[in-house]
Structures are given as C-alpha cells and as structure tokens.
Amino acid sequence: MSYFDNVRQVTPYVPGEQPVVTGDLIKLNTNENPYPPSPKVKDAVEALPIDEMRLYPNTTAAPLAEALAAYHGLRPEQVFVGVGSDDVLATCFLTFFAGKDPVLFPDITYYFYDVWAELYRIPYERIPLDENFRIVPDDYRKKNGGIVIANPNAPTSIGEPMDFIEGIVKDHPDSVVIVDEAYIDYGGETSLPLLQKYKNLVIVRTFSKSRSFAGMRVGYAMADSKLIEALNSVKFSINSYTMNCTAIAYGVASVQDEPYFREMIAKIVKTRDKTAERLASLGFTCLPSQANFLFATHETVPAQEIFTYLKTKNIYVRFFNKPRIDNYLRITIGTDEQMDRLIETLSGMLENR
Numbered sequence: 001m002s003y004f005d006n007v008r009q010v011t012p013y014v015p016g017e018q019p020v021v022t023g024d025l026i027k028l029n030t031n032e033n034p035y036p037p038s039p040k041v042k043d044a045v046e047a048l049p050i051d052e053m054r055l056y057p058n059t060t061a062a063p064l065a066e067a068l069a070a071y072h073g074l075r076p077e078q079v080f081v082g083v084g085s086d087d088v089l090a091t092c093f094l095t096f097f098a099g100k101d102p103v104l105f106p107d108i109t110y111y112f113y114d115v116w117a118e119l120y121r122i123p124y125e126r127i128p129l130d131e132n133f134r135i136v137p138d139d140y141r142k143k144n145g146g147i148v149i150a151n152p153n154a155p156t157s158i159g160e161p162m163d164f165i166e167g168i169v170k171d172h173p174d175s176v177v178i179v180d181e182a183y184i185d186y187g188g189e190t191s192l193p194l195l196q197k198y199k200n201l202v203i204v205r206t207f208s209k210s211r212s213f214a215g216m217r218v219g220y221a222m223a224d225s226k227l228i229e230a231l232n233s234v235k236f237s238i239n240s241y242t243m244n245c246t247a248i249a250y251g252v253a254s255v256q257d258e259p260y261f262r263e264m265i266a267k268i269v270k271t272r273d274k275t276a277e278r279l280a281s282l283g284f285t286c287l288p289s290q291a292n293f294l295f296a297t298h299e300t301v302p303a304q305e306i307f308t309y310l311k312t313k314n315i316y317v318r319f320f321n322k323p324r325i326d327n328y329l330r331i332t333i334g335t336d337e338q339m340d341r342l343i344e345t346l347s348g349m350l351e352n353r
C-alpha cells in the first residue's frame with residue numbers, strides 16, 4: 001500500500017508541439033489560423049475597463065451566449081460557453097455519458113474523445129471508418145450510451161452533409177449525439193437546422209480555428225435548453241467562473257464582425273484548394289478537405305520521413321503514429337507565402353531523393 005495507490009492515473013492527450021515561433025519557423029501543426037482576429041477585437045481589448053478584473057465574471061458568459069444565440073438564431077438558453085471546445089466537450093462527456101452502454105465514435109477522429117472517456121470511466125467503442133475514411137452509419141446501429149461525430153472529421157478533413165448527420169441523430173432518439181463542428185466554417189454543411197427538430201442533438205463549436213482565438217480559449221455548445229441546463233449544472237458543480245471577463249468581451253467583438261470573418265475564411269479556403277493542387281503535382285494525394293488543413297499521403301515517400309525532413313527546415317506539420325494513418329501528414333493551411341515555402345521545400349526534398 002502506498003499513498004500513490006489512490007492517485008488517479010491517466011494517459012493524457014498529446015497536443016501538437018508549440019515551438020517558440022521565431023525567425024523563419026512555419027507552424028502548420030495545430031490548425032491555428034494564420035491571420036489575426038478581427039480588428040474589432042483589438043478595439044474591445046482597449047475598451048475593457050481594468051476595474052472589471054476586480055469582479056467575478058458572469059457565470060454563464062451571458063453577453064457572449066446572447067451574442068452567439070442571436071448570431072445562430074437560437075435562444076440564449078440553448079447556448080453553453082466554455083474555455084475552448086475542449087472544455088465544452090469534456091463537460092459534455094461528463095454530463096451526457098453517465099450510462100452503462102458504450103459511447104460510440106470513429107476509430108480515426110479527434111484523439112481527445114478516448115482520453116475523456118478514460119478519464120471519466122465511460123465505456124466506449126471506436127467504430128472503424130471505411131477504407132475511404134468515411135463514416136458508415138449502419139455500423140452505429142447497436143446499443144449505445146451516446147455518439148460523437150466530428151464533422152468535418154479530424155484529422156481526415158472529410159465533411160458529411162446535414163442529411164447524413166440527421167440519419168444518425170434520427171436512428172438514435174435515446175442517445176445524445178454530439179456533433180463537433182470545430183472546422184465547419186471552412187465549407188462544410190452545418191447541422192444547426194436540426195436543432196429545431198431533435199432534442200438529443202448537441203453541436204459544439206470553437207473560436208480557436210476560424211476566429212483566430214486559439215490562445216484566448218473560447219468554445220460553445222448549442223442544444224435544446226434541457227441539455228444546456230444539464231451542462232450548466234455539471235459546470236456549476238466544478239467551477240462557476242470558467243470564462244474570464246476578457247474572453248467574454250473579445251468573443252462578443254469577434255461574433256459582431258461578420259464581414260472580416262467571411263473574408264478571412266474565403267482566403268484560407270482559396271489557399272487550401274490551391275495547395276491541394278500543388279501537392280498533387282508533387283505526387284501527394286489529399287483527402288477532399290472541408291477544413292483548414294489537408295490530410296496528405298505521398299505515393300513513394302513515407303510520411304514520417306517527410307515530417308522529419310520538414311522539421312529540419314523549420315516547418316512543423318502533424319504526423320500521427322497511429323494505425324491506418326501512419327503514412328499521412330496533416331498540414332494546416334497557412335498564408336500563401338507559408339504555403340509557397342512548404343511547396344518549395346517539398347519539391348527540393350523530392351528532387352534530391
């Protein structure tokens with residue numbers, strides 16, 4: 001017997017490396033946005049009275065929940081705001097998956113899902129994607145305690161239409177179905193309209209990617225008010241004050257600048273599609289992307305070798321040493337200049353082999 005026997009031991013999620021960005025380092029490994037947040041956010045930074053810091057923040061981040069509700073055509077009681085969508089998803093797992101049957105999600109998806117399931121001792125089962133990395137809804141037709149789908153999926157970048165998601169939500173009226181829409185702004189079809197029809201659907205979004213807020217930590221869930229109330233009850237059982245006053249104010253400013261948001265997204269989508277073509281001409285195959293990253297494999301050179309080479313050239317991409325995808329690289333879309341250097345570096349490597 002040792003004092004350590006009662007210590008909870010878990011295998012944590014391993015995020016992409018965060019090297020100090022200096023000089024010519026190009027960081028394409030954690031799907032961050034290469035462009036800054038809206039200039040309206042900068043105004044909000046300057047406008048926030050320092051005295052606000054003295055007071056506890058709004059417990060439900062109400063100004064931000066209200067802004068998001070108005071933006072999406074929902075009621076504020078249908079929105080739950082958290083410290084990035086990781087916080088929101090972790091709270092969802094703890095709240096919605098308290099049953100005995102396994103929670104189902106794809107074998108290849110956001111690798112944090114298994115970590116939360118393990119942490120909270122939730123039974124779970126990974127359902128294999130098919131050989132084209134697509135979700136097979138029939139494979140989910142079994143007893144379950146909930147379902148989690150990232151749409152578009154990560155790291156595959158593949159998105160499915162709303163009808164497809166509706167099929168799954170409809171098949172499982174007795175389960176909460178979470179749709180993680182972290183990348184939806186880059187061209188995927190949102191399942192938001194389904195909230196009018198299904199009380200068992202939860203849609204989770206993040207400000208980290210499309211709103212350039214990775215360092216600010218803002219994410220949110222949208223669902224029927226009964227599920228949002230359940231989420232709040234769990235959150236208020238851990239920490240009432242998750243969202244700090246700055247994150248709330250900056251979040252509101254971001255939501256209120258739609259033109260900037262659309263312009264930035266359009267730029268990234270254009271760069272993505274151009275980059276996919278250029279990679280194809282170098283012998284890469286990219287899965288069809290509806291995200292701000294490409295999932296690419298080369299016809300002859302192993303992914304790990306390319307990953308290591310790029311790092312020596314100060315270009316960071318993501319390599320997952322996991323079954324089925326260990327010959328793929330996940331490449332975040334940066335600026336046009338950053339993509340130019342990526343392509344030049346890759347051509348140089350492939351020519352000299």
Ligand SMILES: *Cc1c(COP(=O)(O)O)cnc(C)c1O
Nearest residue numbers: 084085086110154182206208219
């Ligand atoms: C990035 C990401 C998240 C987490 O984002 P936060 O920075 O915690 O908001 C959640 N799900 C998926 C699929 C992601 O790619």
